[in-house]
Amino acid sequence: xxxxxxxxxxxxxxxxxxxxxxxxxxxxxxxxxxxxxxxxxxxxxxxxxxxxxxxxxxxxxxxxxxxxxxxxxxxxxxxxxxxxxxxxxxxxxxxxxxxxxxxxxxxxxxxxxxxxxxxxxxxxxxxxxxxxxxxxxxxxxxxxxxxxxxxxxxxxxxxxxxxxxxxxxxxxxxxxxxxx
Numbered sequence: 501x502x503x504x505x506x507x508x509x510x511x512x513x514x515x516x517x518x519x520x521x522x523x524x525x526x527x528x529x530x531x532x533x534x535x536x537x538x539x540x541x542x543x544x545x546x547x548x549x550x551x552x553x554x555x556x557x558x559x560x561x562x563x564x565x566x567x568x569x570x571x572x573x574x575x576x577x578x579x580x581x582x583x584x585x586x587x588x589x590x591x592x593x594x595x596x597x598x599x600x601x602x603x604x605x606x607x608x609x610x611x612x613x614x615x616x617x618x619x620x621x622x623x624x625x626x627x628x629x630x631x632x633x634x635x636x637x638x639x640x641x642x643x644x645x646x647x648x649x650x651x652x653x654x655x656x657x658x659x660x661x662x663x664x665x666x667x668x669x670x671x672x673x674x675x676x677x678x679x680x
Contacts, residue, residue, distance in 0.1 A: 504552045504627060505560060508536055508545035511573040517545060518555045519563040527565050533574045534563040544571035546578055554624045597632070597679050600672035601639075604663040609640045609656075611664065611672060616645035616653060625655040635679060644669075 504521040517536050524534075524547055532549075535542040544566055568575035599612040612632055618624050625643050632641045642656030642664060652669050654661040 503555065503557050503560065504631070505555045506547050506549055506552055508534055508547045508561075508563065509577075510536070510538075510543055510545045511571060511577050512543070517561045517563075518553075518559045519547065520560050521552045523563060524549060531565050531567075532578055533566040533568060533571055535566045535570070537562040544574050546574050554621075554627055596676035598674055599677055600674050602667075602672060604667070607640070607660060607663060609642055609660050610636055611642050611644050611654075613674075614643040614645055614655075616647070619643050619645035619653050619655045622655070629656060636677075 505518040506521055506524045508517040508519055509515075510517070517538065519534065519536065524531075529549075532546055534545055534547050536545045538561065542564075545563075547563075566574075568578075597612055599610050601608075601610050603609075610632065612628075614625070614628060618628060629641045629643060633639065640657060640660055642654050642660050644664075645653050645655075646669075647653065650669070652664075654664055
């Protein structure tokens with residue numbers, strides 16, 4: 501089963517570890533250094549909150565908050581990389597989702613644009629749908645990706661996908677929705 505996670509990079513050695521997004525999001529937004537359980541011990545790592553990724557649940561590791569005083573090497577690594585914070589800076593534009601809120605034959609839904617690779621990956625698509633549904637008040641969500649020629653491909657409840665089959669993409673009321 502796939503879950504959303506953030507990548508963590510150890511300051512000593514190579515590789516990456518994955519920590520559940522919910523676990524990291526429960527920490528203060530400025531926390532960038534974690535202690536990650538690696539085998540029978542705990543090692544320091546920097547967390548990249550800028551991009552959640554879908555990983556198999558078996559790859560997740562436990563982590564606790566740490567700080568620059570615990571690991572100067574991680575602090576130097578963050579300073580050198582200038583890793584962006586997950587939260588946009590004040591005045592910076594918020595991330596936007598391109599979507600169309602529509603109702604067809606009494607069925608309300610949100611059709612959200614997504615990469616074709618996500619639409620074609622049932623695990624990732626279902627996780628994104630679940631996340632968007634929670635953000636948009638429980639409305640049904642259908643993901644739409646497009647082939648190079650503009651032909652849409654959908655992922656969502658089969659009944660909703662069937663309703664969308666004959667609807668021209670350019671007739672949908674597309675707009676940008678801010679998401680945090």
